[in-house]
Amino acid sequence: PATIRGQVTDAQTGNHISGAGVVTVITGSGIIVASAKTDLNGNYIISGLAPGSYDVVFSADNFAAQTRTVNLLPNETEVVNAALSPNPATISGRVTDAGTRVPIANALIQAFTTDGTFITSTFSDVTGQYILTGLPEGTFTISANAADFATKSQTVTLTPGETEPVNFALSANPASLSGIVTDAQTKAPL
Numbered sequence: 001p002a003t004i005r006g007q008v009t010d011a012q013t014g015n016h017i018s019g020a021g022v023v024t025v026i027t028g029s030g031i032i033v034a035s036a037k038t039d040l041n042g043n044y045i046i047s048g049l050a051p052g053s054y055d056v057v058f059s060a061d062n063f064a065a066q067t068r069t070v071n072l073l074p075n076e077t078e079v080v081n082a083a084l085s086p087n088p089a090t091i092s093g094r095v096t097d098a099g100t101r102v103p104i105a106n107a108l109i110q111a112f113t114t115d116g117t118f119i120t121s122t123f124s125d126v127t128g129q130y131i132l133t134g135l136p137e138g139t140f141t142i143s144a145n146a147a148d149f150a151t152k153s154q155t156v157t158l159t160p161g162e163t164e165p166v167n168f169a170l171s172a173n174p175a176s177l178s179g180i181v182t183d184a185q186t187k188a189p190l
Contacts, residue, residue, distance in 0.1 A: 001047065001048045001049055001050065001074075001075070002047075002049045002050070002051055002072035002073065002074065002075065002076045002077070002078065003045065003046065003047040003048075003049065003076070003077040003078070004023075004025065004045075004046045004047075004049065004054075004056060004070060004072070004077075004078050004079075004080055005043070005044065005045040005046070005077060005078075005079060005080075006023075006043070006044060006079050006080045006081040006082065007038075007041070007042045007043050007044075007081050007082075008021040008023070008038050008042045008044065008058055008060065008081070008082045008083075008084060009042055009081070009082070009083050009084070010063070010083070010084060010086060011083035011084055011085045011086070012085070012086055014083075015042075016038070016040075016041050016042025016043075017038055017042050017060045017063065017084060018038055018039065018040045018041060018042050019037060019038060019039065019040060021037065021038035021042065021044070021058065021059070021060040021084075022035060022036075022037055022038075022058075022059050022060065023035060023036050023037075023038070023044045023046065023056060023057070023058055023082075024056070024057045024059070025046055025049065025054050025055075025056055025057075026054060026055045026056075026057060026118070027052075027054060027055075028053060028054075028055070030110075030118065030121065033049065033050075033054070034046045034048070034049060038060075049072055050072075051072050051073055051074045051076075052071070052072060053069065053070070053071045053072075054069070054070055054072065055067050055068070055069055055117075055118055056068045056069075056070055056080055057119075057120065058082035058084060059084075059120070059134050060084055060134075061134075062086060062087070062088065063084035063085065063086055063088055063134060064084060064085045064086075064087075064088035064089070064134055064135055064136035064137070064160075065084070065088070065119060065120055065134040065135065065136070066082050066083075066084055066136065067117055067118060067119055068080055068082065069117070085136055085137075085160070087160040087161040088133065088134045088135055088136065088160070088161070089135045089136070089137060089158035089159065089160065089161065089162045089163070089164065090131060090132065090133045090134075090135065090162070090163040090164070091111070091131070091132040091135060091140075091142060091156065091158070091163075091164050091165075091166050092129070092130065092131040092132070092163060092164075092165060092166070093129075093130060093165050093166040093167040093168065094124070094127070094128045094129050094130075094167050094168075095107040095109070095124045095128045095130065095144050095146065095167070095168045095170060096128050096167075096168070096169050096170070097149070097169070097170060097172065098169035098170055098171045098172075099171070099172060101169075103124070103126070103127050103128025103129075104124060104128050104146050104149065104170060105123075105124055105125060105126045105127075105128065106123050106124060106146065107123065107124040107128070107130070107144050107145065107146035107149075107168070107170070108121060108123060108144070108145050108146070109121060109122050109123070109124065109130045109132060109142065109143070109144050109168075110142070110143050111132055111135060111140050111141070111142050112140060112141045112142075112143070113138070113139075113140060113141075114139050114140070114141065114155075116141075119135065119140065120132055120134065120135070124144075124146075135158055136158075137158050137159050137160050137162075138157070138158060139155060139156070139157045139158075140155070140156055140157075140158065141153050141154070141155050142154050142155075142156055142166050144168040144170060145170075146170060148172065148173060149170035149171065149172060149173050150170060150171045150172075150173040151170075152168050152169075152170055152171075154166055154168070
């Protein structure tokens with residue numbers, strides 16, 4: 001197994017973000033595989049990780065989240081430090097059915113940088129409301145998707161401390177595809 005360790009600090013003051021920092025390790029498909037809190041000196045360690053590529057998301061209250069990509073080799077210890085910027089921006093809004101205007105619960109809302117790097121995600125509640133906090137300043141693509149609805153995306157530019165409203169009206173997408181996958185030579189189902 002491999003290990004990731006490092007320190008999380010305030011980008012402006014250089015002070016440690018102690019006990020309040022959260023480090024989350026996510027696979028490319030968005031599955032959380034491990035997380036840890038920073039200790040009193042802003043340090044963290046996450047061990048027992050399988051070799052591979054991961055996004056490491058650093059977050060803390062009142063700081064903008066930061067994502068770093070790491071490629072771990074067997075038995076490697078990778079040092080990944082982060083300096084988080086204070087006064088993060090927030091995106092909030094509501095997800096509804098475009099035809100009926102009924103709220104959509106459990107819609108997945110994701111934030112990506114303009115080059116496609118995952119930043120953070122959340123789900124809408126039973127009233128269709130969601131909130132993404134801890135975002136740094138910059139331009140982001142925000143997407144919303146839910147079962148049986150077409151995915152929608154919007155681009156937003158955030159400034160420090162800003163709260164940006166981003167609502168989504170998703171169109172019903174009842175069509176589906178089905179079929180059988182077979183071996184081209186034997187015609188046996190796969």
